[in-house]
Amino acid sequence: MKITVVGAGGMGSRFAIMLHQAGHNVELVDGWQDNVDAIRANGLKADFNGEPVTVKLPIYSPAEVDATGEKPDLIIVFTKSNQLRSMMEAVKPIISPVTYVLCLLNGIGHEDILEDYVAKDHLILGITMWTAGMTGPGQVTLVGNGDVELQNFEPAGEAFTKQVVQVFTEAGLNPKYSENVKYSIWRKACVNGTLNCLCSLLECNIGELGSTTVASDLLHTIIAEFATVAAKEGINLDEQEVYDHVAGTFTANIAGHYPSMYQDLVKNHRATEIDFINGAVWRKGQKYGIPTPYCALLTQLIHAKEQLVGAVERTKAHV
Incomplete structure (x- = not known):
């Protein structure tokens, strides 16, 4: 091929x-x-x-x-x-x-x-x-x-x-x-909408995030916002299964991995994909009249950090 x-x-x-x-x-x-x-x-x-x-x-x-x-x-x-x-x-x-x-x-x-x-x-x-x-x-x-x-x-x-x-x-x-790949796309978006932005803001790897006492509450709240918006588009996420999936990375063989958003923003000072992850949930929530305060805040904080580090758009891919 x-x-x-x-x-x-x-x-x-x-x-x-x-x-x-x-x-x-x-x-x-x-x-x-x-x-x-x-x-x-x-x-x-x-x-x-x-x-x-x-x-x-x-x-x-x-x-x-x-x-x-x-x-x-x-x-x-x-x-x-x-x-x-x-x-x-x-x-x-x-x-x-x-x-x-x-x-x-x-x-x-x-x-x-x-x-x-x-x-x-x-x-x-x-x-x-x-x-x-x-x-x-x-x-x-x-x-x-x-x-x-x-x-x-x-x-x-x-x-x-x-x-x-x-x-x-x-x-x-x-x-x-x-x-049903659309379910899986939303499920994966929950991974990115938790691990990517949180590790970038806290400047830590996945395992270090999982070691904090607030990690569980953060994951549950963010995933709930994704699930509520997804339901409006006919996608019924199993919140507990998604949580278990994300939390499982804290002790998996990728626990030492720094997510791609971290590599973009913290390491290379490049603009992120936040508008297609938490930002997308925030926009869709506004469309459907659903409050998504955590996704809104995370989107704004990532954009603020982009500005503080002088992040620029570059056509280098790093997924």
Whole structure:
């Protein structure tokens, strides 16, 4: 399968490497020029569970996409949510009538943007529980295990989506074809809406957050706001199960992990995706007349911290 990975940050690099190793034709698109230059010069370098790996992959900046002349079977989107529209504008020349787009971004509501670039029956939504991090241009650290959950947005896309599941299986990405991926997207958003923003504000890793006496109350309250808003959209989250899922990370093998929002905001002083996570719940709550005071406060605090550290928009993906 010919695959274009849009966003060569930590997670995009993980998927690109694993799909390449499985024998697929993979290319990258990334907006961070230092990253593009490093991968072109030295290959994409990874510390892959303690083993050094280098793969040579073609990579293009957004301005170069039109010059490739090739149309992929599948585009996997790993850019940041707040960069999604601009990146889709850039890759529009390589989207053909038979191209499918798979969105694995953290957060809620990305399909509203993607529908402007691909037919609904060529749109695949999903979530991933893999982790990854960047250590510098063209360099990533990949540790632990994970999985992927996928579902076609419209029934007509089922056959191709199941083909993607097979491709991902061969690459060791542990995919699952879902019958209700929107539930899983909201469930994953609860993970991001708790761990990401709280670790960023407190400047701690997941395990350190879990060691505080207030962690449990914070999780229950934030998850309740997500669940109340989700119910208005026909998605009935099991609050206790979601809480157990999130709290389980405090003692899991990723307890020492600093979430992507922490890496963006605290480490690299980049703008975050908060408007597509807690901010989305806050906006939807206003739409439905539902109070979401914790999501509102967390969104405002993250934006305040962005301003205090001089966070800027950059097209470097780091999911």
